[in-house]
Amino acid sequence: MRAYHALALIPLIALLGAPFFANRVEPRIFGLPFLLAWCVGAVLLASGTMALLHWLDRRAR
Numbered sequence: 001m002r003a004y005h006a007l008a009l010i011p012l013i014a015l016l017g018a019p020f021f022a023n024r025v026e027p028r029i030f031g032l033p034f035l036l037a038w039c040v041g042a043v044l045l046a047s048g049t050m051a052l053l054h055w056l057d058r059r060a061r
């Protein structure tokens with residue numbers, strides 16, 4: 001396992017930390033309550049992080 005595989009923990013921490021950091025309705029982002037917008041952002045962050053890890057793994061070979 002390479003050190004950059006620890007990057008996969010970032011989206012997990014973002015989703016697990018959401019109720020503590022983002023548990024409010026205001027401000028609304030694109031009409032979504034803040035907590036829902038936070039979760040959508042975490043899913044997008046997860047996709048980007050996995051794409052980066054895939055690119056780093058292919059480059060390491």
